[in-house]
Amino acid sequence: MPQEIVIVGGGYAGLQLAQQLACKLPANTAHVTLVEKHAFSFHCIGLPRALVDKTYTPKLFIPLDKALPDHATLVLGVAEVIHEHDIVVRSIQDGEISDTTTILQFDYLILATGSSYAPPIKVGNNVYNRSTIEASIAETFDKVAAAQSILVIGGGSVGCEIAGEIATTYLDKKVTLVDGNKELVANANLSAKFRTKLAAALTSRGVALVLGERLPEKLTAHSFENKTFSLSGGTQVTTDVQLVCAGVSPNTQIITTLDANLADPQGIKVKPNLQLDDERYPNIFVIGDASNHVAPKTAMSAGEQAKFLAAALTKKIRKGKGIDPFVPASVQAMLIPVGREGGVAQLPMFGGVFAGDWLVKMAKCKDYFAGAMWSTWKASLPKMSKFHAIAHGRRSISHFLPKEIDQSIIHDVLLTTRRAPSSLNTQPYVCVIVQDAEEKNALSAAMAGGNPRKVQEAPLLAVFAADLEPSKLLPSLYEMNDKAGTDPIVNKYLGFKLGAFGGEANHTVTAWAYKQTMIAAATFVYAVEGHGVGTQVMEGFDEPKLREILGIPDRYSVPVVIACGYPDFDKITYGPTPRLPTSNVFFSGKFGQHYKAVMSKQPH
Structure with a gap:
């Protein structure tokens, strides 16, 4: 019968050991089972980068679904108790610990339970779902960004x-x-x-x-x-x-269920060959951070121990050879x-x-x-789309270089903004582009606070104005729909729907028009940022004076002015601003019920 090899822990040491044993030993010689509480390995090496770059976070969660060959088994669960020849595992289902336990028999048991660090540098021992880990990383990122x-x-x-x-x-x-x-x-x-x-x-x-x-x-x-x-x-x-x-502290709890004397503050007690330091259990080994071996507590050393033990166990199972001491490099x-x-x-x-x-x-x-x-x-590494990278990395730009924006970029941005969604496809807004130095200087007189300097410094300004009398757009909308071959039923009821939703008759039109306009303004911002041009969204201005300077009719109201230009990083020392925790923002079913899936799925 094949030898049963059970490995507890799917981190750097355990996963690589499972892979190598499964490759070295055919299914008729040995069966490898890996017990891991997550459906992924947490790439803690990269955590320092994730604390300053949110686009890196998905790279921390390396999926296990393809990591092992078909004749090896992955068991999602927590090892609870070790006996002489079996181990009790409590299963994990949908990121939650369950009432179901499984007993796994073993001929060889290897513990690769790692070590603990203040989360989120490493995952807490009682955390079983990705969303909790990501929320902790996001909170730490936001706190660092705001400090x-x-x-x-x-x-x-x-x-x-x-x-x-x-x-x-x-x-x-x-x-x-x-x-x-x-x-x-x-x-x-x-x-x-x-x-x-x-x-x-x-x-x-x-x-x-x-x-x-x-x-x-x-x-x-x-x-x-x-x-x-x-x-x-x-x-x-x-x-x-x-x-x-x-x-940092080694994770030793599981071995104490076999004998409390098998662990000390330095880790699970092992012999120089990584074998448990107790003659009663010659078939139990420990690798990586969990042991008290003199080897460095690093991912590199854990990988070397995995490679060493895979080769040594293969020889022992096939030829009955003993296992020599693991000797780390003399220089780290x-x-x-x-x-x-x-x-x-x-x-x-x-x-x-x-x-x-x-x-x-x-x-x-x-x-x-x-x-x-x-x-x-x-x-395969998750591919962060360009939009994701822009959204996660964007910051407001308060200082601009004296460099003009190419007209081809402006053309592309305006065509992209034109595709912004709006209620009933009414597009109830206009955008005034200001680039002339004299016009910018005049416009700066309507701006408040520090905005006059930004207006004069930025090579381009986009002034978005919401149409508070959208019914006047109906002739143009009818013509647009007719030319596009839109179903005639759309034009038949467009006026009625616009009156109902737009609120022009009951004085709620400003809120409705602002909603449509800000969707377009947000589209404009990300379109500009996609070309490497920075933006500053400004709300501080004297609106009547601004409309007068630009000749905007009274039927329009201006929610924002957007300054655009290439960032002057010599004067900008801040990064992206923090965000509220997802639990404050996203709910499931009813207000106040945290939407657990917000951070649980891999971004695409």
Whole structure:
């Protein structure tokens, strides 16, 4: 009979071990079962980028549906109890833990349960659905985006990467990194040159380093309140957001159901060959962050352990050979991006070779290995449409370069805006384009606050005006429909419907016309942004004076003026603005009932 191999945990270590064992051992020799609580692996390596770029978030969820060959089995569930030759698994259904349990028999059991970190850096142990994870990431993103100052607690690789991403994305924010050790990444086998270069890379990007000092009390979760800390060395730090990037702990709970003495704070006790350190259980192994093995607690090391154990178990099952110790490289490999343009690296050859921006940018800065991981999982990266990228990355532009917008771009934008939907296809609005310097100067006299400068500086202004007497459009609408060959029934009832919906007779027409006009204005904004041109939507102006300057008849009302131009990033130090949590905005069935599917499906 085939040997039953059960692997608990579908992260970097467990999934790669399952893949390699299933490939090395045919179905008549061994059957591999992978137990994982999610239908995806969480790509926590990329979390630093997701905290500053929402378009990256879908890349964190690598689907498991194609990761294993057909003769291997994926079980969605939580391992609850281990016995000598079987394991009890409680199933997960639709992202919720169920009442159903399954007993899986095993000849070999490998635990790859990983470690825990303050969410959303890693997924909480009691979180089973994607929507909760994405909501946590979105909340952290929004809090960081809204903050003026951020404290990163922990100078390991994760803390350095997060500090670098924030500092290089939001140039106006004060980022401080605190660590109780006197050097960065203190627990890794890295050269003094690496640490010196890493510190220099962070400080050159605006990160303030406070090393050798600790907080007065240990934080275990991120905090989004303005707080002042008096550090152990006397330094005072006041920040709006505190991100905990320290305090990683191995996930050992499952082994304690077999014997509480098999785990300690450093992890599940193993022998040098990754075998459980107890002669009673020679068929149980532990790989990755969950064990107390001396190997580095990194995804790279987890992958190396998976490769090692797959080869070793294959030889043991086929030929009965013993398993030698797993010996990690004498020099640790490490790549730490500090933003998108570079970072520092140590390569594990010749006693440790240092590399800088060019290698890190090429190898890791682009996508934090997302492409490589998705490929290993035999999955296709989600393709973010251009519109998604524009919508997630858009910000209001308050300073413009003295560069004109090409007429071909303007032509395309206007034709795109023309396709905006409207009630009954009535299109009850007009748009006045202002480009002439004298006309802009005149228009600036009607603007309020800081808007006059923007009007004079922007190469193009779009003034949207809503038609408050839409019935006057009927002759043109009839003609348009006749020329297009529209069903005559449309024109027959158009006047009646327009009177009913438009509200011209009962004084609700302004709200109706504004709704139609703002749909067109929003279409205009995204059409402009699609050409790399920035926008500022302005509502502060003297509307009667504005209409007088532009010669707009009294039957129209102006809701917005949109300034357009190429951003002057030397003067713009802010990023996209924060958004309310999805639970405040999207409901299911009735008001107040959170729509769980908002964040549960993969964006397309």
